[in-house]
Amino acid sequence: MSNAIVEKWGVFEAAFNGPSAGNPYLDVAFDAIFSQNSREIRVPGFYDGDGVYRIRFMPDNEGEWSFKTRSKTTELNDKTGALTATAPSKNNHGLVRVRNKFHFAYADGTPFLSFGTTCYAWTHQPLEMQAQTLETLSKARFNKIRMGVFPKDYPYNHNEPLYPSFKMGADGKQDLDRPNPAMFRHFEKQVAALCDLGIEADIIMFHPYDRWGYADMSAEQDFRYVAYLAARLSAYRNVWWALANEYDFLLDTKPVEQWDRYFHILEENDPYQHLRSIHNGDQTMNFDHRKPWVTHTCIQNPDVKRTQEWREAYGKPVVNDEPEYEGNIIQSWGNLTAQELVHRFWLTMTRGGYAGHGETYAHPEDLIWWAKGGTLRGEAWKRIGFMRDLLEQDVKNGLEPLGKIGDFPWTRVSGAGDGDFRLIYFGEHQPVVWSTGLPMDSDDYAVDIIDTWDMTVTPARKVKAPVTHPTRHGAIVRGGKPDAAFGVEMPGKPYLALRVRKN
Numbered sequence: 001m002s003n004a005i006v007e008k009w010g011v012f013e014a015a016f017n018g019p020s021a022g023n024p025y026l027d028v029a030f031d032a033i034f035s036q037n038s039r040e041i042r043v044p045g046f047y048d049g050d051g052v053y054r055i056r057f058m059p060d061n062e063g064e065w066s067f068k069t070r071s072k073t074t075e076l077n078d079k080t081g082a083l084t085a086t087a088p089s090k091n092n093h094g095l096v097r098v099r100n101k102f103h104f105a106y107a108d109g110t111p112f113l114s115f116g117t118t119c120y121a122w123t124h125q126p127l128e129m130q131a132q133t134l135e136t137l138s139k140a141r142f143n144k145i146r147m148g149v150f151p152k153d154y155p156y157n158h159n160e161p162l163y164p165s166f167k168m169g170a171d172g173k174q175d176l177d178r179p180n181p182a183m184f185r186h187f188e189k190q191v192a193a194l195c196d197l198g199i200e201a202d203i204i205m206f207h208p209y210d211r212w213g214y215a216d217m218s219a220e221q222d223f224r225y226v227a228y229l230a231a232r233l234s235a236y237r238n239v240w241w242a243l244a245n246e247y248d249f250l251l252d253t254k255p256v257e258q259w260d261r262y263f264h265i266l267e268e269n270d271p272y273q274h275l276r277s278i279h280n281g282d283q284t285m286n287f288d289h290r291k292p293w294v295t296h297t298c299i300q301n302p303d304v305k306r307t308q309e310w311r312e313a314y315g316k317p318v319v320n321d322e323p324e325y326e327g328n329i330i331q332s333w334g335n336l337t338a339q340e341l342v343h344r345f346w347l348t349m350t351r352g353g354y355a356g357h358g359e360t361y362a363h364p365e366d367l368i369w370w371a372k373g374g375t376l377r378g379e380a381w382k383r384i385g386f387m388r389d390l391l392e393q394d395v396k397n398g399l400e401p402l403g404k405i406g407d408f409p410w411t412r413v414s415g416a417g418d419g420d421f422r423l424i425y426f427g428e429h430q431p432v433v434w435s436t437g438l439p440m441d442s443d444d445y446a447v448d449i450i451d452t453w454d455m456t457v458t459p460a461r462k463v464k465a466p467v468t469h470p471t472r473h474g475a476i477v478r479g480g481k482p483d484a485a486f487g488v489e490m491p492g493k494p495y496l497a498l499r500v501r502k503n
Contacts, residue, residue: 004083009094009107009237011192012057012083014067018075020051025178025224028053030071032079036063044269045069045076046231049181056235058272059085060094060107091198095237095274098295102317102352103398104275107237111396114319114354115388116144116202117381120245122373123190124151124161133373134193140376141385144200146242146321146356149187149229154209156329156360157371162186165214176213176221179228188233195238202240202321204279205229205262208249215250219258226262230269239274241266242298246281263293279321289314302333304344305414307351308401318353325370326380327360334360334370338379339453343427343495345384346452349391350414350425350497352401357384386455394421394501420445420502425452430494433487435465443503447488450497460488460498 006012019028024047032055034041045055053076059065062085069079088094094107104112117140122133137145151161163183169175191201205226208215217225233239243262244250259278266276277298278287289297290313297314300322310318326341327334336344341357348355359369359378367374391399395418402417403410415424424434438445447460465487490496 004081006059006083006085007092008059008062008085008088009092010058010085010088011235012059012065013235014055014079014081015048016053016069016076016079017051018047018053018073023177024053025228028071028073028076030069030073030076031055032057032067032069034059034065034067036061036065041271043067043235043271044227044231045071046228047181048185056232057083058095058235058237059083060272061085062087092237095272096200096240097275098317100398101315102311102400104296104317111392111398112143112200113388113391113395114144114200115142115357115384116146116200116319116321116354117142117357117359118146118321118325118370119373120146120148120204120207120371121152121157121161122147123187124163125159125372125374126162129367129372129374130190132375134190134197136373136375137194137199138197140381141388142357142381143198143388144202144240144356145194146202146204146245148204148207148245150207150210150214151212152207152209152371153211154371155331156366156368157209158366165212174212176217177224179225184228184232188236191233191236191239195236200238200240201236202242202277203229203233204242204245206243206247206250206254207245208281216253219254219261222254222258223261223265226265227269230266234270234272234274237272241270241274241276243276243278245279246300247278247287248285249281259287260291260293263291267293277319286310289316302344304348304353304355305351307348307353308405311352311401312405318348319356320348320353321356322358323348323355325358325360326378327358327362327368327370329360329362329368331360334358338383339495341380342383342387342452345380345387346425346495346497347414347427349387349399350401350416350423352399352416357381383452383455387452390450390457390499391423394418394499399423422498422500424498424500426490426494426496426498428494430492430496431490432492433463433466434490434498435485435487436500437485439485442486446501446503448499448501449488449491450499451491452495452497457499462486463489 030045066082099105166174167178296317345355399416402415465485
């Protein structure tokens, strides 16, 4: 095989002809060992239909690589090849990993602040609508999207998918032992399209909202499916693994120990160890995210003021992917005002976590972003983009809460910092003056007032801080003395934030 060229963290692919008789998904196994100097990486292969077998590899180091396949099937054994990994292109930062315990960064060290959205079944909609979704995402500021592998049967989402997920059998039913390559090729094409936009694909493997039998596969079929996904998709750098949406609604057929096995299959078959999470339905049924095979805490809960509590309970990054949705549908989880969803984003971020967006505005044809993608009709997404742009200017290591749980005033307002940077979010509170704790003669810091809804940033006016009890003031710099500090004059309206930067 001739020497191929692929950029670092890009996708290298090699294809081989092999047997097509019987059921290759069950009967044939093969992998490859990729080598660079003394380093070796095992990469699983997969059957792609029509007698074609593939391996995909994401080089994480520049230079020369070689590979050799292994299989009990003669046609797929001892195949060799080589590639050269070049420097990554400008917008290629590699895959996202956990950094600084509660935060994320790309492989090259670039910080990743998660600003995600949800479009569960967008890859199963008509092609024109999928193109519209990608066009919308290219203009919005989301950098992660939650999306299901399987189609969804749920209110506002009853249409048939473009492709069945498994091949049709002679009885007219899907054969759950034969994945449909056409569907998976299309799915991975859209994952690659997201990668081109700089968007992480948070891939949901299982969910309970199903009429095709995918939620009721046997444990053995589930295990093969998870391994197949890992073989097909692991080489895409923008993949995150979300084992389930609302896993606890599937516990009748998939007990907790089975979910643990899915995690282990990913550990065994994903050479790059992409991020792994699992999402709850019942707010009292969080998965035990302390388990070492879970990389971060993924939850749904509207009580976002508990973010710091979840950080301490699990010791991992907290991504509240469903703090409820902006919209006007009849279900209470889907009729928040845009301002309330933006409010929950700011609360979550200034308590050390990350939040997810969703939009559920009723539509006569059920063309709802949260379910199908298409176009955004609300207002929250613009303010979320504004927030992302602001924070990416200053946050390099991740926002850490300024106080401990129960500390005054952080039970009422929210504050977090990163080095010399501070961010205070007042939410529903509307003080007329806020004490900084900084000396009156200090010019070391610049303080700005952020209007989170009107998307403005205005330099704050310095005023003498009112005298307050030294243990109960709202100082934004620790150790400040309120009776000798300056404050900032506030406009006296809710949903404002203060940004404090060292000059």
